[in-house]
Structures are given as structure tokens and as C-alpha cells.
Amino acid sequence: MVISREFVTWDRPILHSAADWLIRSATVSPENLPLVDLSHCLVVVPGGLAGRRLVELLVQKVEHDGRSLIPPVVITVGQLPEHLYEAKLPFASELTQQFAWGETLRAFGNDQLKPLIPFPPDANDLGTWRDYGDSVRRVYRELVSDAFDFSEVAQKAHSLEDFTEQPRWDVLAKLQSAYLARLDTLQMWDKQSARLYAIKQDECHSDSHIVLLATVDLNRATRQMLDQVAGKGGKVTAIVGAPDSWSDHFDEHGCLVADAWTDEAIELDWKSVAIVDGPTQQADEAVGAIASVAKKYTAKDIIVGLPDEHLLGEVRRIFGQHGLKCRFGPGRSVVSTLPFRLIETIIELSQTRQYNALAAALRHPDLFQTLTFAQPGIEKLDNWFNKRLPDVIDNSIQNEEVSQAVGKLNELAAPFVGEKRSLPEWADQVRMLLLAVYGSQTIDLDTEANFQLARPLQAVNEAMTQWNDIPETLSQAFGASEMLRVLKSQLSSSMIPAEHDAEAIEALGWLELPLMDAPVCVVTSFNDGLIPSANTADLFLPNSLRNLLGLEDDSIRYARDAYQVQAIQHSREVVKWIVPKRSADGDPLAPSRLLFTGSTNDLANRVHKFFGTPEDPQNQAKQPGQDAQDHQQRIAIPVPDSLEVVEMPAWDRFSATRINQYLKCPYRFYLKYVLRLRGEDDSSTELDGGAFGNLAHDTLQAFGTSDLKGSADEKVIFDFLSAELSDLAAKRYGKSPLATIKLQIEQLRLRLRAFAAGQAQHRQDGWIIHRCEAEVAGPYPTILVDGNEIELEGRIDRIDHHPESGQWAVWDYKTGDSTGDPEKDHQIGPRNDKKWVSVQLPFYRHLVKSVGVRGEVSLGYITLPKLGEEVRFREAKWGESDLDEADATIVQAIQDIRAGKFFPPGDVRYEDEFSRICQDTVLGKWEPAQ
Known part of the structure; x- marks a missing residue:
């Protein structure tokens, strides 16, 4: 019997067509009961999300007809092989495989390994050996999935011209034999090798009706297993989400024929393509696309595709500004959750006395609560850090609250210091740590805490449970850091699904989009390298070798992504393709080449649309009223210009520093001296x-x-x-x-x-130092402002006197990298119309009167510039008229401050603690709201 193919139209969601086909193929009840029996079907889907949605659709369709359903068994492609043969030995876990490969490499001998590892690690560096072993394991797994092993590759590679890696593959072939022999002695099977063995021994069979649902890129091993099943009379059907007219684009397994897609025209409606600048603009465009269909569709009808999952944070941020929720279907990695980060933080603290480890521990939200460490404690810790900037923790922390918290942290970290243990022993210590922090909590599994705490804790515990299955011959004693390395490796690909939210818009990865049935699909990051994806550099399997072996290469990836674009484009009611020009780092991005595969009639226009300048009319063609709509969609957090002051300071005494800060930025002056805001961190x-x-x-x-x-x-x-x-x-x-x-x-x-x-x-x-750091502490000199005497205060860096000439000089030390020019620092603008932007030195001529200096004084800088430049005494060349203008600037600044004129912010070219509030880097921040 051959594998049959069933083509279902892609003019509607593929899952719906597949569900209808399955219902039609159901076993008919002999009693004519209203029953749809699909228990004989084994449905294979590309991913778990598609499988769950398929079952939901089956239930809905059957119940709508007043019938009952016996559902099929639904599995993913990766689970299929183990349904087609019987394993004769227990499988080695991935962790056991990793350990076995590492030990195989370590025991092999450095001289023999040189073609593979020219500079092997030390024999006692077990972690690095395991890392090397895991790299080899991943290549082996990929090869075996396509019915090859290292020995076969070593033989085939001989036919490649100028192939220089033959010695490496010869070593890998020997390593493979040694690795499998090691597992044999443990009475275990390598799962990938077991599949290959089942194929070679013709052991594959199945009594179920295997239904392959849109599995367009099955590996060779799986296809060979299915061929054996079909050859023995088993029933295998491939449901292909495409019209019959496209049958030559798919092989007998329903998989893509790469060559057929190479020159296929992907006709996209360019009205559905949006070209934007960067990540924020992508999220803005996605919001705009959703807003344009909001009257017809709800959140459950919309999905957002994220080929680049790094965009998720920006999408969530921008969506939130518009009152939209976004749920990322795959969820979040276990290693990014608070429970795992707690383990990581405590172990890091146990291994080092560095301040960063302490600060990270005290800031961990769950440890923060366990230690009953209040927010003022963090501020005191930051203050201590900024005063001392320590590299390691010493005994100079005088605050009792901080010291107590450090003591409790040291108690939690103590079991992880020094001693090496077996992995099961470490598991007990990790569980005790988690119990100490989370043991008193009651978690309601119907709340978000289930996803934030319960599931991550369960994942960590399950990973550690696997440590008991590692054979004794592979078991070793580990330090805490090595143990954490193992745990992190285990959990690196484990995900905690996001909590279901009916009001949230679903965001999915690129590979999951084609089978989802939401009528509105917004695809972001439609860029080359992502769609189609590319394997730019493979240490073991370059594209030329993949091509020779028939492994998945760039041509197969191209075919898969071209098919997905077609399926998405045809099966949705609304599709939006968003193409950014730049990454988050500002690097230029290329548009997906799939945008340029259609008709050549308008190819030049399409290329110009992306690579042209924003001013080009083609890039600005908009519908009537689009400008107003774009303005509404563009979110900005306005800098508040209606400044409310609860209690205005008296402002009857001023220093030069405050006047200068007001001249630079009135708004920052308001934040600092009126609202009394300050930034404090330990960065x-x-x-x-x-x-x-x-x-x-x-x-x-x-x-x-x-x-x-x-x-x-x-x-x-x-x-x-x-x-x-x-x-x-x-x-x-x-x-x-x-x-x-x-x-x-x-x-x-x-x-x-x-x-x-x-x-x-x-x-x-002839100059002598008269005073240094001269503090004016009263009586204070005054300046007349609106008929009121306003006192002036401050400190003068240095006053010099020349006894022979009777001259006085007031100096300000300057330690910046620039040489410092008093005139240029204090005044800007053309020669005859200069504006005072600093009054530091002119201010001093008032202060010196209070420290006994009389008569004319010169003003200037003593510059201590960077290496290679001499120290200079730079005297300012100001006349009386210049200094009178400086006094007028001081008076005007005081008048404005007392009148509450603090807006808008000044044009500040440096970053400080208020830069984000003032939105220094935001273009158009002063545009009036409409």
C-alpha cells in the first residue's frame, strides 16, 4: 500500500478543512449511534498548539451536529517514530547521552582527538568535556534523523572536491562506535540510534490510521519508517494544505519538493506590506493593523507572528500603551523565571564575594520578601556602593538592616560553598533552598502564581529527578557552579506556557502560524535571514555537505518558508506583512527575498519602496485621513508642561551651581530642587x-x-x-x-x-595661595532682584594673591578631559551677541567680598587635563560690560525661578538621571497633542 495524499484547499484555514476530512473518515457505528469514532487515527501535527486546536475544532464541529466524539490520538512529529517500533532497551535520557558523549571524548585520547579538538581541555575539566560532547551529540542526532550516521558521512564525504574535513569525520566515526559501546554496557539505547536500527531491521509497523497533517518537512528517517508501515499494509494519509493544482510541489509523503519552490512566484498584495524603521515602529504598525479591523474582529480572531522573538518585549510595551493584551503562546523559558534565577543568584553569591552577586540577591523579589528587606535598605545599599564603588564585599557596610540581610543570605548560600557532591545530593540542597524561600506559600493553581511559581518549581524538580537516572559509571562529584551548569543546560529549552487570557491577542513563532485559524494575521520581522531562514555557519555540516547528503539546507528552508507565506496569505481574511529596515541595535536589515519573487513588471517599484528614502512619494502614499490616523496611533509619553508644585521653596538664597543648572535646563532644576527627585542605583x-x-x-x-x-x-x-x-x-x-x-x-x-x-x-x-575651598557662610553677599536683596552662597575653589603687585585671582579647578576655556564654557553665540550659559566665575566676584578680598580680581581656570597636556592657569578676558551682562543673567534666572518658569527642558546633550523623564532622545517630543 502506498501513502495517499489528500489536498485540502488553503482558501480557508487548513485545520478546519482537516477536521472536516477527519470527521468524514470516522468509523461508522454499527448501531447507528450519533458517534464520531476517530480512535483508530493517529494524527501527526507539526506542533503541540496545532494539535490542541485541532481537537477543539473536532469537538465543536461534532457537538454542533448533536453527536459525540471519540477523539484521535494527536501527537507531534517528534513523537511519531516511537509509535512505529518497539524499543528493546530503555532509552538513555538526553542528560545521560550528554554525559556519555563527554566521557567518550575524555577517554578517547588527546592525540586521536586533535583533528576534532586541536586543544583539548584538562582531563579534570568535566564541564567543558560535556559541552564538547553535547555539541557532537546534537550533530549526531541531526544526522540520524535523516538516516545517516558518522560512518556514512565519512564515506560520502570522499566524493566532495577539496573537502578538507575528512580526518575530523573519521574521528567522529570512531567516537560513535565508542559511544554506542558505552551505552551497550549500560543496557541503554540511544533513541536516535534505535530509530535507525528499527529502519535497518525493517521493524516499523502500525495498526493505526496515521494521518500526517501539514507535516511538509519530515526528515528522511521518519519518511523511511512511514514507507515501511505503508509497505506492510498500514494506512498512511498525508493531508496537504494546498490546492490539487499544486500537487507537483509535494512528494509522496506530502513533503515539499525543494526544486519546485525555487522559482515559484509568491504574489503578495503590496497594500498589505508595511515598511517601517525599527522595533518600535513595527509594534506601532501592528497596533494600527489591529485598530483598522477592531470593529469586525475580537482578540481571539487575531494572531501576531514573531519570527524574531526578541521583538516580544517591544510589542507588549506598545500594545499595553494602547490598552491591548498580548499573550505569547510558547510562554517563557524556565531559566528566566524567578525560582531558577533564585538558585542561580544564591549559587553565584556562594562562589564569589563580589558586590554584584550581593546586589542581585538582595534585589531578587522573592528573596527580598524572605529577608524582610525593605526598600529603604536597597537605597542605603546603593548609597554605600556609590560612595565606595567596591569590587568585593567587605566589612564596611555599617547599616544594621543591610548587614542582617547579608547574614541571612550567607546562611542560604552556605550549603553551596566549597564541598563537591553528587548530583542527587545537590538536588537535596537545591530543594531545601527552594523550601526555605517558597515553602510557606500556598499557590492557587487557578491563578497566575501557577505559571509564575508552581510550574517553574515543578520543571526544576523534574529536571533534578533525572539526576537519579544517571548511571553510576557516569556519575561524578560536582561543585555548585558545575551543578548549576548541568541544570541550566537541561532547562534551557524548557518553556512555561503563558496563562490563558480570552482578552489577549495571541503571539506565536513563525513556524506555528500556518495552521492557526485566526482570520487576522499580522506578521512582523518579514526580513531575509528570518523568512526564509538561513544556516549561515555550521561547524560540522556546511551547506555543501548538507546538499550532498540531502539534509535540510537553505533550499529546503526556502521551500518551507515560501509555502508558509502562501498558506498564510491564502487562508486569512486579513494579512499584514511588516518589514523593518533596522534592528534594535540600529543595524540595517534586508527585506525577505520572498517579496521579490512575483511578477517583474513592478519589481523596480517594489525594490524602490523598501530602499528609497522616506520622502519618496511611493513610500508616503496614504489613504485620505491617514495622517490623522497615524498621529493617533503614534504613542508618546508627553513631558508634562503643567507643573504643579505642592510647596515652593523660599528661594531667598542662591548658589552658582543652582543658577547654572537652571540655565542648562529649567525642567531638570524643577525636578531636582522643587520636586526633590534623585536617581540612585548601583550601575x-x-x-x-x-x-x-x-x-x-x-x-x-x-x-x-x-x-x-x-x-x-x-x-x-x-x-x-x-x-x-x-x-x-x-x-x-x-x-x-x-x-x-x-x-x-x-x-x-x-x-x-x-x-x-x-x-x-x-x-x-610670585603668586601665593591665599585660601582653598573658601566657604561663604555669612554674612552673605547680596544681589538686588525686583527690589529684594537675594543672598548668594557658595564655595570658591581657590584664591591666590600676588603681594608685589597686589593682584588677586580667583580660580576654579577643572579636571575634565578638555583643556577648558573660561569664555567658551560661560558664553555661546556670535561675538557681538553672546549668551551666558554659565555664571560660575562671575558669581565668584560677589562671593570673594565675604572672605575679605577687596578690589579688582581676575577670574579663571586651573586646568588639569588628560595625559599629555600641561596644567595651565587660564584667565578669562572679560570686561566690566561682560560681567554686568552676567549679573543680569543671574538676576533674570532668579526672577524666572521665583516665578515658577520651569518649562520646557533645555537642549541637554549628555545623559543623566533625568534624561528619560525629559525624553532627550525622542524626536517630535514637543509636538502638541491633537
Whole structure:
């Protein structure tokens, strides 16, 4: 008997046509009961989601006719082989296979392995050996799925011209024999090898009616097994989701004929194709497509395809802004869930004293609650970190709450320190950890907690249960980090499905889209490399070798994706193809080549539509009223311009720093000084400009107030500064600061060496240091604003005096990388119309009066620039009229502050704690709402 093919139209959802066909093929009850009996059918589907939906449709259709259903057995393609033969030995689990391959490689001998692994790891590096073994296992599994093994590949590779990998495949063939022999001694079977054995021994059979539903890319081994079943009288039917007229595009198994699809024209309606810029615009376009059909369709009628699953976060964010929910069908990886991250965090903390490990543990939501660690504790921890920037945890944490939390964490981490254990022993320790954190919780399986906690905990426990099945000959003693490596490898592909939500729009991966029956389909990331996908670099099986062996190569992937595009396009009522030009990183993307396979009549226009500029009329053809609709669809979080102040400060005293901050950005001034907002985190990896400047200022202040301030000896000056810098750095940042801070300290030391030379020369020129860090603490100088005397306060970095000439000089230390020009820093604009953007130095001429300085003073910078540039004393060349304008700027700023004028934000070109609030990088942020 041959495999029969049944073509069902793709002008309607394929699952519906398949369900109708199955009902028609049901066994008729001899008693004429209203019963649809499909128990004799074994239905094979590409994925589990399609299988569940098929059963739902069968139930709905049968019950609609007033009948009852005995459903078929529905399995996925990967489960089919084990239904076609009888295993004579228990199968080795994937974990056992991985261990067996690793041990096989480790025992093979380094000299023999050189063609495969030129630089083998140390014999005791078991984790790396397992990783190598797992790489080999994956290649072996793929080959066996196409009815090959390493020995056959080694033989066939001889026919490839200029093939240079023959020695490698010869080694792999020997490794295969050794690996299978190792499993034989364990009385276990490798599942893939067992399938190949069943084929070679002609053992495949089935009493069920096997129905292959849209399984268009079965591997060779599965097809050979089905051929044996059919050859022995078994009934096999392939349901193909395509019209009869396309029969030459499918082989006898209902699988794609790659050559038939190579030159096939994929005619897409270009009105359904949207070309956008990047991820956010993709999500915006998807929302727009959904909004355009919202009157006719509900959430259950819409699916969103995500060929690039990294887009999910942006889609959820933009959907949420529009009041839409998005459910990702495959769910989330177990290793990204809180229970697994808890294990990971505690083990990392047990292995290192680094601050990052402690911070991650204290911020873990579940540990946070277990430790009864309050939010102020995190803020205190951040504050301590930002003051010391430690690399490792020391005893300098003085806060009692933080110290208690650290102590509790150390108790949880203690079992994972030092000692090596077997995997089953480690499983007990992991379970005790999870019980300590989650044991007191009662989880309602009907709530979200089931998906957030119960299922991840179950997945972790099931993975650890497999550790008991590892044969003793493969069992080893592990450190905690090695154990975690094994657990993470096991769970890396395990997914926790998302909770069902009838109001959510379903988002699915590319391969699951064709069989889903929602009438509206929005496909994102319609780009080359994703659709069609490509195997750009394979360590063992390059495309030329795949072609020779008949394995899945780029041509087969192309055929599969071309078919899926056709099936989606024909079976939906509404389809939207979204093509981004850029990735999230800003890298350019190419459109799917499937967009250019149709008629050549308008090919140039299609190419121009994608690669043309946004100004091109072809890229801006819109329907009447489209501009208004686009504006409504474009979401922006407006910077609030109606500023409400609960309590306005008195504003009867000002410093230069506050005036300067207002001049740079009135809105930031409002956030900082009126609302008193501040940012606090522990993301710093080096001293910021403020901390670096403070360290320099304090070191220089120590010199300026010391007995050596009058020295003209460069070496004496530098030796003092260098010693003072070391003392200050040790007090602030401890004995183990971050490596970047150590480097910054040494960079500052080099700048101080240059300062010592400049200071020595300055002293020889007759100048002496009069005051350093002169604090104006009253009586305060004043400036007249609207008839009121407003006090001025602040601190002057340094005041110098020249006794012979009677001159005074006020200096501001500058430690930035630029050399610092006082005029350019304070004023911008053309020569005759300059605008004051900083009043730091002009402000000082008012402050010096309160510290006893009378008469004319010069103003300027002492620059300590980066390595290679000399320290300079830069005097500003301002006249009285310039300084009068500076005073007017100060008065105007004070007037505006007191009047509550804080909007709009200034044009700030640097990132700070308020950048996101001010939307510095958002284009069009000042567009008025419509």
C-alpha cells in the first residue's frame, strides 16, 4: 500500500478543512449511534498548539451536529517514530547521552582527538568535556534523523572536491562506535540510534490510521519508517494544505519538493506590506493593523507572528500603551523565571564575594520578601556602593538592616560553598533552598502564581529527578557552579506556557502560524535571514555537505518558508506583512527575498519602496485621513508642561551651581530642587565626573591648606599630593575598589604630577595661595532682584594673591578631559551677541567680598587635563560690560525661578538621571497633542 495524499484547499484555514476530512473518515457505528469514532487515527501535527486546536475544532464541529466524539490520538512529529517500533532497551535520557558523549571524548585520547579538538581541555575539566560532547551529540542526532550516521558521512564525504574535513569525520566515526559501546554496557539505547536500527531491521509497523497533517518537512528517517508501515499494509494519509493544482510541489509523503519552490512566484498584495524603521515602529504598525479591523474582529480572531522573538518585549510595551493584551503562546523559558534565577543568584553569591552577586540577591523579589528587606535598605545599599564603588564585599557596610540581610543570605548560600557532591545530593540542597524561600506559600493553581511559581518549581524538580537516572559509571562529584551548569543546560529549552487570557491577542513563532485559524494575521520581522531562514555557519555540516547528503539546507528552508507565506496569505481574511529596515541595535536589515519573487513588471517599484528614502512619494502614499490616523496611533509619553508644585521653596538664597543648572535646563532644576527627585542605583563601574572631580579637589585642598602650599619645589609638591591621593582613595573606596577605579586613581596621579610642575612655576612667578575651598557662610553677599536683596552662597575653589603687585585671582579647578576655556564654557553665540550659559566665575566676584578680598580680581581656570597636556592657569578676558551682562543673567534666572518658569527642558546633550523623564532622545517630543 502506498501513502495517499489528500489536498485540502488553503482558501480557508487548513485545520478546519482537516477536521472536516477527519470527521468524514470516522468509523461508522454499527448501531447507528450519533458517534464520531476517530480512535483508530493517529494524527501527526507539526506542533503541540496545532494539535490542541485541532481537537477543539473536532469537538465543536461534532457537538454542533448533536453527536459525540471519540477523539484521535494527536501527537507531534517528534513523537511519531516511537509509535512505529518497539524499543528493546530503555532509552538513555538526553542528560545521560550528554554525559556519555563527554566521557567518550575524555577517554578517547588527546592525540586521536586533535583533528576534532586541536586543544583539548584538562582531563579534570568535566564541564567543558560535556559541552564538547553535547555539541557532537546534537550533530549526531541531526544526522540520524535523516538516516545517516558518522560512518556514512565519512564515506560520502570522499566524493566532495577539496573537502578538507575528512580526518575530523573519521574521528567522529570512531567516537560513535565508542559511544554506542558505552551505552551497550549500560543496557541503554540511544533513541536516535534505535530509530535507525528499527529502519535497518525493517521493524516499523502500525495498526493505526496515521494521518500526517501539514507535516511538509519530515526528515528522511521518519519518511523511511512511514514507507515501511505503508509497505506492510498500514494506512498512511498525508493531508496537504494546498490546492490539487499544486500537487507537483509535494512528494509522496506530502513533503515539499525543494526544486519546485525555487522559482515559484509568491504574489503578495503590496497594500498589505508595511515598511517601517525599527522595533518600535513595527509594534506601532501592528497596533494600527489591529485598530483598522477592531470593529469586525475580537482578540481571539487575531494572531501576531514573531519570527524574531526578541521583538516580544517591544510589542507588549506598545500594545499595553494602547490598552491591548498580548499573550505569547510558547510562554517563557524556565531559566528566566524567578525560582531558577533564585538558585542561580544564591549559587553565584556562594562562589564569589563580589558586590554584584550581593546586589542581585538582595534585589531578587522573592528573596527580598524572605529577608524582610525593605526598600529603604536597597537605597542605603546603593548609597554605600556609590560612595565606595567596591569590587568585593567587605566589612564596611555599617547599616544594621543591610548587614542582617547579608547574614541571612550567607546562611542560604552556605550549603553551596566549597564541598563537591553528587548530583542527587545537590538536588537535596537545591530543594531545601527552594523550601526555605517558597515553602510557606500556598499557590492557587487557578491563578497566575501557577505559571509564575508552581510550574517553574515543578520543571526544576523534574529536571533534578533525572539526576537519579544517571548511571553510576557516569556519575561524578560536582561543585555548585558545575551543578548549576548541568541544570541550566537541561532547562534551557524548557518553556512555561503563558496563562490563558480570552482578552489577549495571541503571539506565536513563525513556524506555528500556518495552521492557526485566526482570520487576522499580522506578521512582523518579514526580513531575509528570518523568512526564509538561513544556516549561515555550521561547524560540522556546511551547506555543501548538507546538499550532498540531502539534509535540510537553505533550499529546503526556502521551500518551507515560501509555502508558509502562501498558506498564510491564502487562508486569512486579513494579512499584514511588516518589514523593518533596522534592528534594535540600529543595524540595517534586508527585506525577505520572498517579496521579490512575483511578477517583474513592478519589481523596480517594489525594490524602490523598501530602499528609497522616506520622502519618496511611493513610500508616503496614504489613504485620505491617514495622517490623522497615524498621529493617533503614534504613542508618546508627553513631558508634562503643567507643573504643579505642592510647596515652593523660599528661594531667598542662591548658589552658582543652582543658577547654572537652571540655565542648562529649567525642567531638570524643577525636578531636582522643587520636586526633590534623585536617581540612585548601583550601575556605576567607574567614578563619574563628579566623584573624580571631588577626589581631585579634596587632594588639592589638602595641599592648599598645608604648610607646603608655598613650596616652589615640583618634587615636594607632587610627593605630598601623591601621598594625600592614596590616603583619600583608601578611605573612600577601601582596599578593593573596582579595577576601573584603580586605573582612574592612577590617571589622576599623573594629572597631579603635571599640576605640581605648573604650581611650582606659578609660585616662582610670585603668586601665593591665599585660601582653598573658601566657604561663604555669612554674612552673605547680596544681589538686588525686583527690589529684594537675594543672598548668594557658595564655595570658591581657590584664591591666590600676588603681594608685589597686589593682584588677586580667583580660580576654579577643572579636571575634565578638555583643556577648558573660561569664555567658551560661560558664553555661546556670535561675538557681538553672546549668551551666558554659565555664571560660575562671575558669581565668584560677589562671593570673594565675604572672605575679605577687596578690589579688582581676575577670574579663571586651573586646568588639569588628560595625559599629555600641561596644567595651565587660564584667565578669562572679560570686561566690566561682560560681567554686568552676567549679573543680569543671574538676576533674570532668579526672577524666572521665583516665578515658577520651569518649562520646557533645555537642549541637554549628555545623559543623566533625568534624561528619560525629559525624553532627550525622542524626536517630535514637543509636538502638541491633537
